[in-house]
Amino acid sequence: MRILFLGDIVGRPGRRAVQERLPGLRARWRLDAVVINGENAAGGFGITEAICEELIEAGADAVTLGNHSWDQREALVFIARQPRLIRPCNYPPGAPGRGANLVDLRDGRRLLVVNVMGRLFMEALDDPFAAVERELSLCPLGQVADAVLVDIHAEATSEKQALAYHFDGRVSAAVGTHTHVPTADHRILPGGTAYISDAGMCGDYESILGLQREELIRRFIEKVPGSRPEVGLGEGTLCGLAVETDDATGLAVRAAAVRIGPLLAASRPEFWD
Template identity: 45%
Template sequence: MERTILAIGDIIGKPGMRALFAMLPKMKKTYKADLTIVNGENASDGFGLTPELADTIFQSGADVITSGNHIWQQREIYRYLDEQPMMLRPANYPSGNPGHGSCIFNAGGIRLAVLNLQGRYGMWPIDCPFKKANELLRKVKSEADAVIVDFHAENPQEKEALAYHLDGKITALFGTHTHIQTADQRVLPSGTGFITDIGSTGPDQSIIGFDANIGIQRHLTDLPLRNEVSENSAVVSALVVRFDEQSPLTTTEIFPVREAAGF
């Protein structure tokens, strides 16, 4: 029996939240998703996530929320990270921080593990994502049938390296963080599905979801101007991954999706 995972790219502010709320139920039905993963780390005006917004994302149809480096910017989310089992932060932050970086979702009898990791190149150099991935796989090996990784990272080389390192050990690895959807989706030699980045869900006419004029001025002036979420028509960037439950660590189909919200 074929199973489908739908992953939604980083939610950017109010436009991204509106697009998710309007589009996700239809997309889940269209692609017959067994598991829906949403990266929510930029939902709060582009920087972080609040418990209220996380609840809205779950109510919109997400089964698991992943995140990245911006998850710590709204302190009210810290307790939520501890209390909500399907709310993830990158697992390779040092131990003792709020939250957890993996969960297992049961979809009609098949156990789907979701792992959330963060890169180190061009980002804060936290614990090694490669070693943490090895550790998590040992942990979930007897608990899960399929394994999906959200690797929140800046550097394409690091993303590809982790995907090849895990090839044949996980079902799929998709990148998040850059907000730019790539077109390099493929199945690696031992069966793992991969794409460098699934993009973002939010304003279309923008610079990675933020006001274009501010983005230009940041480059012209070299001043640390604060980014503001652009307010214009939104798109939903996503990824569809399919596998057969008889071979849950082998991707049979993988393709990106980019749909206009229509407002």
């Protein structure tokens, strides 16, 4: 199975990059599944129903979230009727929506998408290890799911690595999100799980994490709150991770960073191009 994961979409530049490039990439790379983190898609804060539908129309099979899941209040309502929108599975019982979904792909195979949020330096949710364990016990790789992708939305690299190694061999890919800066550690772990500490963002990199620089710099200097930061206005770069799995095991056999756009050094999966 050929899977493309795209990191946090930040505002209009990130959405435009996805809408303009993803349809062509899906055809060129003969992708079986596309998962996108969309928690910053609406002006840098949260996601709306209209934007979620736009991402699905562009080629996303599932859209994951994170600590900004509910910044747009309408997400609390429409997530219940959109099974392809997935919030962290370790929200306490009673939270709207779902933390995992077994997605039926176009060729009939099934991809389990799990979203989990870390607890170090972030809002303290339920135990992420136990939450992912629960989802995997319901849809084991190779028995119910043909492939399993876990979006680890966390601040601390150590926590992302701990989760990935703990579930190595039981998931096809464990992809870090949240920090908006692509890391250079993409690899396949000993048990066969593709991993990267952070997939990076889809957005304007001539910015600070996708937001315009001036207000954020002022805050660092003056230590006084101000206006809400606005999304960067430059051209968006597409960032993520390409993963190919073994059909017999569901585990990863190839993994490559994806970076397409201005500023960052270009990277594509040579085994697909």
